Amino acid sequence: MSNAIPAEDSPKPPDPTQGKPAPATPLNPRRRGIVIGASDGLGAELARNLAREGYSLALLARRKDKLDVLCSEINANGGSARAYVHNVSEYSKVPDLLRKIVAELGGLDLVIFAAGVNLPPGGMDKYNFENDHKMIEVNLIGAMAWLHPISEMFQSAKAGQIVGISSVAGDRGRVGNPGNNISKAGLTTYLEALRNRLTRHGVNVLTVKPGFMKTEMLKAAQGPTPFAIEPAKAADDIVKAMQKRRQVIYTASIWRWIMLAIQHTPSFIFRRLSF
Amino acid sequence: MVGGLLKTMPIYLNSTFIQLENFGHSLQASSYRIQINKTEDIYEAFQLAKKLGLKVTARGTGISYNDASLNGGGMVLDMRRMNQIVEWDSASGLVRCESGVTLEQLWQKVEPDGWWPPVVSGTMKTTLGGCLAANIHGKNNFQAGPIGEHVVEFTAMLPAGALVTCTPKKNADLFYAMISGLGMLGVFTSITLKMKRIFSGLISVDAWHVSNLSRHLSGLHDHAADHDYIVGWLDAFARGKNLGRGQIHGARQLKEGEDPDSQKTMQLAYQHLPDRFFGVLPKSSLHYFMNPFMNNLGMWGVNTARYISSLRTHTFRQSHAEFHFLLDYVPNWERSFGRGGLIQYQSFLPKETAEDAWREMLELSQQRGLPSYLCVTKRHRPDTFLLTHGVDGFSLALDFKVTDKNRAKLSAMLQEFDRIVLDAGGRFYFAKNSETTAESTRKFLGDETILKFKKLKKRCDPNGLLESDLYRRVFGG
Numbered sequence: 125m126s127n128a129i130p131a132e133d134s135p136k137p138p139d140p141t142q143g144k145p146a147p148a149t150p151l152n153p154r155r156r157g158i159v160i161g162a163s164d165g166l167g168a169e170l171a172r173n174l175a176r177e178g179y180s181l182a183l184l185a186r187r188k189d190k191l192d193v194l195c196s197e198i199n200a201n202g203g204s205a206r207a208y209v210h211n212v213s214e215y216s217k218v219p220d221l222l223r224k225i226v227a228e229l230g231g232l233d234l235v236i237f238a239a240g241v242n243l244p245p246g247g248m249d250k251y252n253f254e255n256d257h258k259m260i261e262v263n264l265i266g267a268m269a270w271l272h273p274i275s276e277m278f279q280s281a282k283a284g285q286i287v288g289i290s291s292v293a294g295d296r297g298r299v300g301n302p303g304n305n306i307s308k309a310g311l312t313t314y315l316e317a318l319r320n321r322l323t324r325h326g327v328n329v330l331t332v333k334p335g336f337m338k339t340e341m342l343k344a345a346q347g348p349t350p351f352a353i354e355p356a357k358a359a360d361d362i363v364k365a366m367q368k369r370r371q372v373i374y375t376a377s378i379w380r381w382i383m384l385a386i387q388h389t390p391s392f393i394f395r396r397l398s399f
Numbered sequence: 400m401v402g403g404l405l406k407t408m409p410i411y412l413n414s415t416f417i418q419l420e421n422f423g424h425s426l427q428a429s430s431y432r433i434q435i436n437k438t439e440d441i442y443e444a445f446q447l448a449k450k451l452g453l454k455v456t457a458r459g460t461g462i463s464y465n466d467a468s469l470n471g472g473g474m475v476l477d478m479r480r481m482n483q484i485v486e487w488d489s490a491s492g493l494v495r496c497e498s499g500v501t502l503e504q505l506w507q508k509v510e511p512d513g514w515w516p517p518v519v520s521g522t523m524k525t526t527l528g529g530c531l532a533a534n535i536h537g538k539n540n541f542q543a544g545p546i547g548e549h550v551v552e553f554t555a556m557l558p559a560g561a562l563v564t565c566t567p568k569k570n571a572d573l574f575y576a577m578i579s580g581l582g583m584l585g586v587f588t589s590i591t592l593k594m595k596r597i598f599s600g601l602i603s604v605d606a607w608h609v610s611n612l613s614r615h616l617s618g619l620h621d622h623a624a625d626h627d628y629i630v631g632w633l634d635a636f637a638r639g640k641n642l643g644r645g646q647i648h649g650a651r652q653l654k655e656g657e658d659p660d661s662q663k664t665m666q667l668a669y670q671h672l673p674d675r676f677f678g679v680l681p682k683s684s685l686h687y688f689m690n691p692f693m694n695n696l697g698m699w700g701v702n703t704a705r706y707i708s709s710l711r712t713h714t715f716r717q718s719h720a721e722f723h724f725l726l727d728y729v730p731n732w733e734r735s736f737g738r739g740g741l742i743q744y745q746s747f748l749p750k751e752t753a754e755d756a757w758r759e760m761l762e763l764s765q766q767r768g769l770p771s772y773l774c775v776t777k778r779h780r781p782d783t784f785l786l787t788h789g790v791d792g793f794s795l796a797l798d799f800k801v802t803d804k805n806r807a808k809l810s811a812m813l814q815e816f817d818r819i820v821l822d823a824g825g826r827f828y829f830a831k832n833s834e835t836t837a838e839s840t841r842k843f844l845g846d847e848t849i850l851k852f853k854k855l856k857k858r859c860d861p862n863g864l865l866e867s868d869l870y871r872r873v874f875g876g
């Protein structure tokens with residue numbers, strides 16, 4: 125190892141994973157967004173899509189290697205993304221990290237909570253407290269840890285947009301994976317509560333309920349996976365819904381009708397079904 | 400209550416998050432806004448920002464055309480409550496103010512005693528702190544220089560916690576750098592200015608038209624000597640041999656005895672801008688009626704009509720407030736530019752190169768279908784402040800409407816404008832242009848000046864706490 129100490133002013137080579145947001149000007153306005161749970165699947169596709177839309181992005185995920193690859197890709201394609209390694213169940217780290225991100229992005233206009241885990245118990249007659257606990261911890265309490273302080277900021281700023289990636293799984297308690305059902309039902313209700321609080325302050329809250337997507341998570345699903353779509357297609361739907369400032373969307377949209385049928389299936393039938 | 404901010408603010412910080420805008424409503428940035436009530440609060444805010452890892456920008460009324468008082472994701476110190484006129488000596492004309500005092504408060508305090516601020520901007524809503532940070536000029540720049548030349552003394556809080564007092568003699572390097580320094584070396588707390596004598600509440604204005612660019616510039620140049628103030632309006636829609644046509648207003652202060660009613664005209668009531676048009680229409684609603692004209696066709700009509708009405712050469716008297724604060728004449732006029740807001744592009748060119756450069760710029764704007772809706776010209780002279788925009792020449796300020804459709808086109812055109820201005824040895828003004836890049840800044844200020852400024856910044860602000868969006872844009876952070 126060389127003993128040479130680099131001169132204080134010598135410019136460091138730019139880190140490809142830490143894109144520097146371009147100055148926002150009236151003719152080159154740049155919105156700033158955080159994507160939590162961005163390393164792969166839907167989160168990564170959302171990041172790519174928003175980068176194309178001109179957002180300066182902060183991308184958060186547990187897995188540094190995947191995150192770095194994604195950020196480098198976005199920055200190489202003319203976008204601006206910065207990587208932050210973070211585990212959403214480390215709640216106490218959120219306030220400081222949020223402040224740091226907002227400072228480094230130069231403001232905040234959008235937050236997407238896309239972090240989530242799906243840990244099935246392994247059969248409709250199995251119970252696994254550890255897995256269920258973990259799902260609540262990440263999918264629900266993780267969302268609250270982030271969206272509480274962000275709601276406080278957006279409410280005060282009277283501007284901003286929150287997108288929560290919930291799931292069709294939250295629409296009904298089913299036999300396969302009770303922990304996932306309740307974590308997503310909780311998230312959907314939490315997002316609705318935020319919407320009811322924040323709409324009057326000019327803040328839009330969008331709840332996204334994806335059905336099956338061709339991601340890592342699909343492997344956890346048991347049984348058939350109808351209407352599975354590419355995450356890029358889902359990301360497209362979500363960005364369009366954001367721009368229209370919609371409230372709740374299903375993706376693919378056919379799930380709206382499927383879930384309507386499922387929600388209205390009477391219990392004396394539903395409790396005899398095995399899905 | 401020392402320790403108040405430091406103790407309570409970390410808990411309430413998120414609820415101070417607020418979306419702030421520039422004057423033209425064309426740029427938004429959200430920041431933590433901290434209310435400053437007294438000098439000690441500034442020190443505590445610095446401590447807090449350091450602890451939380453935030454950058455700090457002082458903001459007055461926030462009516463710069465660009466990002467001078469925006470600091471996205473950082474802390475913005477709201478200085479508007481530091482607004483006491485501490486000392487006014489009507490015998491000597493010296494006034495000591497806190498930095499959040501506005502020009503409006505100032506002229507209303509001194510005018511009845513027969514004084515007027517030596518330099519004012521086109522709006523009276525600016526705070527003195529902001530005026531010094533941008534080193535503003537008025538329509539009398541060619542003879543009175545920028546406001547900095549009328550500052551007798553100021554005090555500022557440096558991020559390190561020291562309160563420094565500067566005069567042209569004492570701490571002179573800081574005096575000439577902090578005035579014009581964009582608020583990046585320290586936060587002004589107290590400012591002492593020398594007012595100038597007036598002998599009437601009225602000012603005598605000569606108005607005449609000029610039929611092309613060459614006559615426009617020679618009009619500004621030749622008639623500056625026999626006026627105290629000179630300003631031109633230019634019709635950016637006129638083409639060919641009419642290019643650069645417009646109207647010049649030259650104003651002269653009245654000498655003692657010229658106004659027989661000076662007792663009356665110097666009363667404040669006489670100076671107030673009328674709040675209704677034709678005695679009926681409330682002016683606060685006027686911007687709604689202006690909105691339908693805010694397109695190329697409508698503005699061609701307005702500019703042409705304005706030129707035709709200017710063909711009559713005449714001399715009239717109007718109040719100081721009416722003459723100086725044109726931008727306050729229609730409240731919220733900037734709202735008429737619509738949702739995308741407006742930007743201003745102002746260039747300062749030496750008198751030798753101005754005509755050719757502006758001809759090129761005006762023709763380019765017409766070719767691109769992006770004519771400026773409002774153009775204003777002025778006569779200037781150089782000054783000795785570090786980040787000066789002064790030249791021995793003229794300035795041309797162009798207002799453009801911003802829409803989702805024209806952003807890319809307008810941006811490309813302004814980049815060409817930058818090249819034309821820099822090639823012609825011109826300069827830019829940090830309170831106006833919103834698109835000036837770090838590269839253009841380096842070209843017009845020169846490496847030596849920037850190095851000198853950054854060295855002073857290192858001395859005053861060793862932790863680099865003071866940063867605005869403007870600073871990051873033009874000095875690359």
